[in-house]
Amino acid sequence: MILQEYGLATFRTDTEIPRAGFAIGERIAALDDLVRAYPSPSYERLAGKSVLDLLQDWDSALEAVNNLRAAITETVIQDHFRAFSDVAICPPVDLPRQVFCTGANYRKHVIDLTLDMGVGPEGLDAAGLRRWAENMMDERAATGEPYAFTKPVSTIGGAYDALVVPTIEEKPDWELELGVIIGRGGRNISRADAMSHVAGYAIVDDVTSRSLIARTDYKLCFGME
Template sequence: MKTFSLGTFSHEGGDRFAGMCIGDRVLPLHALYTVALEYGAEWSANASVLDLLQDWDRNLMVLRALRERIPAQHTCEVPMSNLRVHPPVDLPRQVLCTGANYRKHVVDLTLDMGVGPPGLEGPALRKWAEDMMDERKANGEPYVFPKLPSAITGAFDSVVLPATTLKPDWELELAVIMGRPARNVTRERALDYIAGYAIVNDVSARDLIARTDYKMLGTDWLRSKSAPSFMPFGPVLVPACFVPDAQDLRITLKLNGQTMQDESTADMLFDVARQIEYITAHVQLWPGDLVATGSPAGNGTHYNRFLREGDLMESSIEGLGSQRNACVGPLTPQPA
C-alpha cells in the first residue's frame, strides 16, 4: 500500500497550494490535476485541502488511485524544506479541545497542586487521584472546550508569547480532522467520520485559565487558549487509513533538547471514538473541523517551568511528522 499525506504550502511570496506529500517531497495537486480527472476527480484545479475534505470518501479514492501512478521521481516535486509549510487545513472552521484526558497527566497535576481531601499527601494522595481517574474513565464524560481558529499557525512558525501571561505552557496533542458532517454519532461508528490525523500543540496561558475576579465564572478559555500562534498545526494531515491505531502512538515534546513529554496515546481516559461520540451529541461537526484529543503528562505546570522567549519546542507524534517552534516575545503594539 503506497502511503501519502496532505499539506498546504507556498513558495516564497507565492500563493498557497495543496500538495500530496510522499516522504519529504511535495507534489502540488494542481500539477497532478489532469491525471486526477482520469480517476473521476471533481475538485477544481486549485482546490484546497479543506475543499477536498468536503467530499472526503470520494476524494480519498481518487487520491489513492493517483498515488499509484506517481513515479519514484516526478518533474513537479519540490522538497518540503524548500517551501513555506502552512497548517494542512488552512483553516478549520471549528476547533474543539478535550482537556484533562490523560490519566498520568491528571494524576501528576493533582499531586503537583496538592488538590485532594484534607490530610492526604504523598502515596495516599496519588492513590486517591488514580482511583478518581479510573472512576471517571468508567463512568464520566470528556471535558471539551472550543479554541478559536485564529490561534492556528504552521508547524515551523514561531509561537508569540503575549505580554498578558507569565505562564505560557506547552500541550502536545494528537489532532483528529473530520471527513464527514457528524451529529449524534455512536462510538461504534465514530472512526468512520475521521479523514485523518495530525499534530497540534495546544499552547495555554496557565495563569489565565481560572477567573479570579468572579470565581463562579470558572474557566476562561478565550484569554488562556486562543492567542494568535497558540496552536501550531501540522506539518501534514495523514489519512486515517494509513494510521493503524490512533490509540497506540508515541507522543514526544522536547524543550531546548530536553524531553518533557513522552507518552503513548494509550493513556487517554476517553479514546478518540468516545470523544467524537460525546462532542457530536451536543454540537454539529463539519468536514475539516479539528478535535485536539488531550495532552499527556509533562506540561510546564509539572516542572514549574514555563515557556520563555528564546525557547525551542521540538515535537513529534509517531507516523505524523514533527514540529519545530521557536518562542518569541510579544509583538510591538501597533499605533491606533
C-alpha cells in the same frame, strides 16, 4: 481505517498563496501542478481545491486522491516534488471550520497538574490533595465522560510559524497531540461508527497558558433563575 503512505498538506512559497499539496515522504507537490501535468478524468476534480474543499465531499475526494497516487511514479516525484525545507508548511487544513479538543484525560497528568497548581478542596495538604485527585480521576474513568472544549481557528499556526504567547504567561506549557481530521459530518455517532468519519491524522503541538486555566481568585459559585 487503512493509513496511506502519502499525505495531504497545505503549503506556500514566498510568492504563492497557500496551496493544497500532495506529500510523499519528505517531499511535496501542489495538487494543481500534478493534475495539470498528468491530466486524467479520474482525478481532475482535485484541480483548484483546498484541503478544506476536499473534506466537504471526502468520499469522492479520497477516490480521486488515490487515483492520483497511482499515477505518481518516481520520475514524477523527481520532476515535480520539492523538499519540505524549500517551502513553508501551513496548517494541513488552512483553516478548518471548527477545532474540538478533549482535556484532562490522562490520570497522571491531571494529578500532577492538581498538585503543581494547588487546585482542589481547601485545607488539604499535599498528600491529601493527591488522594483527592487520584479518587477524582478513578471516578471519572469509571462513570464519567470526557471533557470537551473548542479553540478558535485563529489560534492555529503552521509547523514553523511564530507563536504569540500572552505577556502575562511566564512558562507556557506544550503537549504533543494527535489531531483527527473529520471527513464526514454526523451527530450522536456511535463508537462502532466513529472511525468511518475520520479522514486522516495530523501531529499537533498544543501550547497552553497553564496559569490562565484554573481560576483561584474567587470562591463563590451561584445559580440564577
